[in-house]
Amino acid sequence: MGIAMSQYFDTPQDAEDAYYDALEDGDLEALLTVWDTTDDISCLLPMHPLAQGRSAVREVFTRLCARGQGIALSVKHLGWIDGGDVAIHHVEESPQGHAPDGQPPMAVYGVNIFRRGAEGWRLIVHQNAPTAPPAGRAPPMAR
Amino acid sequence: MGIAMSQYFDTPQDAEDAYYDALEDGDLEALLTVWDTTDDISCLLPMHPLAQGRSAVREVFTRLCARGQGIALSVKHLGWIDGGDVAIHHVEESPQGHAPDGQPPMAVYGVNIFRRGAEGWRLIVHQNAPTAPPAGRAPPMAR
Numbered sequence: 001m002g003i004a005m006s007q008y009f010d011t012p013q014d015a016e017d018a019y020y021d022a023l024e025d026g027d028l029e030a031l032l033t034v035w036d037t038t039d040d041i042s043c044l045l046p047m048h049p050l051a052q053g054r055s056a057v058r059e060v061f062t063r064l065c066a067r068g069q070g071i072a073l074s075v076k077h078l079g080w081i082d083g084g085d086v087a088i089h090h091v092e093e094s095p096q097g098h099a100p101d102g103q104p105p106m107a108v109y110g111v112n113i114f115r116r117g118a119e120g121w122r123l124i125v126h127q128n129a130p131t132a133p134p135a136g137r138a139p140p141m142a143r
Numbered sequence: 144m145g146i147a148m149s150q151y152f153d154t155p156q157d158a159e160d161a162y163y164d165a166l167e168d169g170d171l172e173a174l175l176t177v178w179d180t181t182d183d184i185s186c187l188l189p190m191h192p193l194a195q196g197r198s199a200v201r202e203v204f205t206r207l208c209a210r211g212q213g214i215a216l217s218v219k220h221l222g223w224i225d226g227g228d229v230a231i232h233h234v235e236e237s238p239q240g241h242a243p244d245g246q247p248p249m250a251v252y253g254v255n256i257f258r259r260g261a262e263g264w265r266l267i268v269h270q271n272a273p274t275a276p277p278a279g280r281a282p283p284m285a286r
Contacts, residue, residue: 129187130272
């Protein structure tokens with residue numbers, strides 16, 4: 001990973017672009033380069049347990065990339081928060097293509113959190129959540 | 144809201160405790176006091192659309208509190224990230240009691256993000272996501 005680790009991201013957006021590019025390419029080393037090298041990182045993909053720490057995050061993306069194909073997502077920015085050395089991006093991720101039943105694939109919310117360190121901006125948290133049910137179906141208020 | 148707004152939270156944990164206490168009490172003003180007064184806040188409750196901005200967040204909790212009962216959650220801390228003036232907490236929220244079918248209620252992941260400002264620590268992001276399916280049922284790898 002020596003070469004990949006020399007990557008420097010000047011802005012949170014540079015790191016985020018690199019993340020989705022690497023995901024589309026199914027490129028494990030490029031993906032891991034976007035993540036911070038510290039052990040306080042965490043990743044929550046849909047229907048997965050929360051992966052905490054460098055080793056757990058590596059395992060998640062190792063499994064994902066072992067399928068031998070990337071994941072192409074259309075990413076829509078919903079908003080971002082500038083917190084000094086921490087940047088929080090809200091996105092909506094839509095898988096490209098169609099589901100087997102011909103329906104458009106379900107979009108998910110994502111929050112990407114980046115932190116600025118000696119090696120530039122790195123991803124420290126990625127968390128997905130389902131989008132709301134279609135209009136006309138009232139969301140359950142119980143929680 | 145004059146009195147409530149004078150609340151000062153010395154630590155992210157103080158703000159988080161106040162959030163879950165206010166949720167349990169169904170106390171709208173106390174809930175809104177925990178949130179930052181800026182317009183870059185956002186809240187994603189399970190099966191809801193993403194609420195962005197002070198007005199949208201107020202609307203979410205106004206509806207929630209209009210039910211006339213609070214929501215008591217057991218909160219387990221999974222980890223936290225210290226980002227200087229930003230603090231990120233990973234929690235697991237479990238509704239207390241039992242669902243109508245007698246099953247233990249489903250826990251959800253939560254990420255709470257706090258920011259330090261002139262008025263102490265305030266909540267700027269709350270985002271929920273489902274926990275993983277029970278062991279034995281493999282999570283879908285497609286995303």
